[in-house]
Each structure stands twice: as C-alpha cells, then as structure tokens.
Amino acid sequence: MSTRPGSRAPAVAGRFYPDDPEELEALVQGLLAEGARGDGSPVPPVALVAPHAGYVYSGPVAGSAYRLVVPRRGNVRRVVILGPSHYVAFRGLALPESVAFDTPLGEHPVDEEGAAALEAHPLVQRFQRAHTQEHSLEVQLPFLRVALGPVPILPLVTGEAEAEGIADVLAAVWDPETLVVVSSDLSHYLSYDRAREADRRTADAVERLEGDALGPHDACGVGALRGLLEAARRRKLTARCVDLRNSGDTEGSRGRVVGYGAFAFWEPGAESAAADLGR
Numbered sequence: 001m002s003t004r005p006g007s008r009a010p011a012v013a014g015r016f017y018p019d020d021p022e023e024l025e026a027l028v029q030g031l032l033a034e035g036a037r038g039d040g041s042p043v044p045p046v047a048l049v050a051p052h053a054g055y056v057y058s059g060p061v062a063g064s065a066y067r068l069v070v071p072r073r074g075n076v077r078r079v080v081i082l083g084p085s086h087y088v089a090f091r092g093l094a095l096p097e098s099v100a101f102d103t104p105l106g107e108h109p110v111d112e113e114g115a116a117a118l119e120a121h122p123l124v125q126r127f128q129r130a131h132t133q134e135h136s137l138e139v140q141l142p143f144l145r146v147a148l149g150p151v152p153i154l155p156l157v158t159g160e161a162e163a164e165g166i167a168d169v170l171a172a173v174w175d176p177e178t179l180v181v182v183s184s185d186l187s188h189y190l191s192y193d194r195a196r197e198a199d200r201r202t203a204d205a206v207e208r209l210e211g212d213a214l215g216p217h218d219a220c221g222v223g224a225l226r227g228l229l230e231a232a233r234r235r236k237l238t239a240r241c242v243d244l245r246n247s248g249d250t251e252g253s254r255g256r257v258v259g260y261g262a263f264a265f266w267e268p269g270a271e272s273a274a275a276d277l278g279r
Contacts, residue, residue, distance in 0.1 A: 006098060010103055028145075032066060032146065048066070049183075050062040052083060052136045055139070066147045068264050081137050081182075082183065084158050084221040085159050087133050087134060088130045088157075090125075092159055093161060094156065095154075096128055104142070105145040108152065109153070118173065123168070131157055137155045163230040166228075185219065185260055186246075192248040198218065202261065203261055209229045209232050209239060239264070241261060
C-alpha cells in the first residue's frame with residue numbers, strides 16, 4: 001500500500017493484523033459481532049481500554065470494547081488514543097509530526113486543533129520517533145475505522161509520566177464529542193491460572209478507579225491506564241470490565257500467557273447501563 005507524504009505508514013500491517021483491506025474489514029466486523037453476543041448497554045461509553053496484541057490473540061477482547069461505541073458513529077468528533085512506548089524511552093507524552101495515520105482501510109487525520117492545544121502543556125512534545133514503529137496505537141485504528149468511520153485522532157504515545165499530569169492533558173481535550181481510548185495489555189508470561197488471578201485483581205482495581213493499586217507488571221500500558229483512572233475519578237465516571245481473557249483462551253498454549261481486558265467508562269447517570277453489562 002502507498003502512503004501519502006506526511007502520513008505515518010503502518011508498521012505492523014501484515015503481522016499483527018491483515019494488510020489486505022477486504023480481509024481486514026471482514027475480520028474486524030466479525031470480532032465486533034462476536035463481542036456483541038454479550039449483554040449490550042443502551043448508553044455508549046465515553047472511554048475504553050482495549051488490548052494491542054496481534055488480532056489472533058487479543059482481537060476478540062478488543063471487539064468486546066469497540067462494539068459498545070458503534071452507536072456513537074457520527075457523533076464522535078475525535079478519538080484521543082494513549083498507548084505505551086515499546087521502543088523509545090522518553091519523558092512525557094509524544095504527539096506525532098504526521099498529519100495522518102495510514103491504515104489498510106484508509107487514513108485517519110490527526111486532529112491538529114487538539115494537538116495545537118496540547119503542545120502548550122509541559123508534559124507534551126512533538127516526537128515522531130516514538131510513533132514510527134509503535135504498534136500500541138496502530139492496532140486500535142482498524143477497530144475505530146469499522147466502528148466509527150474515518151474519525152480524526154489525537155494519538156499520544158506515553159513515556160514516563162505521572163497519572164495527574166496525564167489526567168490534566170486529557171482534561172484539556174475531553175469534551176462530549178470526544179472518545180478516549182487507552183491501549184494496554186495486562187499481565188505478561190504468567191501461567192494460565194496465575195494470569196487469571198492477577199488480571200482479575202487488576203480488573204477490580206480498574207472498576208474501583210484505583211490507579212495507585214496498579215504496578216508495571218499488571219499492565220504494560222499502566223502509565224496511560226493510571227492517567228485515565230485519575231481522569232475518570234475526577235469526572236466521577238463508572239468503570240466496568242466487559243471482557244477479561246488471555247492468550248490461553250484465544251490462541252496459544254496455557255503455559256505462559258498474556259492477559260487482555262476490555263473496560264468501558266460511563267458518565268454519571270449511566271450507572272444502570274453500566275451495571276447491566278455485569279461481568
């Protein structure tokens with residue numbers, strides 16, 4: 001696939017997910033439909049946490065998150081995506097220099113208005129190298145494309161940053177027409193039973209909005225997740241775990257697994273809708 005100058009080219013298409021557009025769209029549609037088999041909520045959430053492994057492993061769990069925001073299609077002006085840096089160490093949050101992110105399903109333009117507003121924040125910098133090979137944000141884009149269409153994105157790779165600072169950054173751009181997505185896997189390379197126990201503890205902490213209870217071994221995107229939980233606490237959101245599995249449940253052996261969770265966050269007053277999802 002060709003990429004327009006100024007666009008960030010896909011780094012993991014053909015490896016983490018199909019690079020053929022028809023195959024990819026059919027796969028994501030199927031993952032959304034599979035997720036929709038669970039109980040639905042009449043009120044779509046305002047924020048999500050979704051995993052970022054190869055789709056054969058984490059795709060079903062991501063589908064459980066994204067199917068909840070399909071009713072917001074046409075009503076989301078931008079999506080703020082935060083994910084951990086796997087390849088570059090730095091302090092703060094990194095905006096891209098790219099004007100768009102290319103995918104096999106088409107481009108997502110970067111919300112330059114939002115990016116300009118964040119550049120004044122001391123925690124935020126333009127740092128393209130943090131984005132070039134990073135998959136944590138990229139793997140969310142096909143789900144966004146199918147669920148919401150070619151919505152503008154505000155992509156932020158998370159380096160070393162405190163939860164309070166990340167929450168401040170989110171507050172600057174989080175309005176009623178914004179969806180916030182945090183990209184994170186959970187435990188890594190534990191046995192199947194140990195992973196289930198560890199990930200359930202993590203899920204309980206997320207539902208209680210207790211970011212301080214989470215450590216770096218609980219979630220690879222723990223910095224962004226703590227920031228979202230602090231922002232959710234300030235906004236008095238309700239959080240629910242809507243799917244909790246690991247690679248031993250989806251694909252692969254149960255000797256050493258990676259945990260995946262789908263979490264959704266609702267505004268005050270939508271507690272009953274969130275509660276309807278159960279566990």
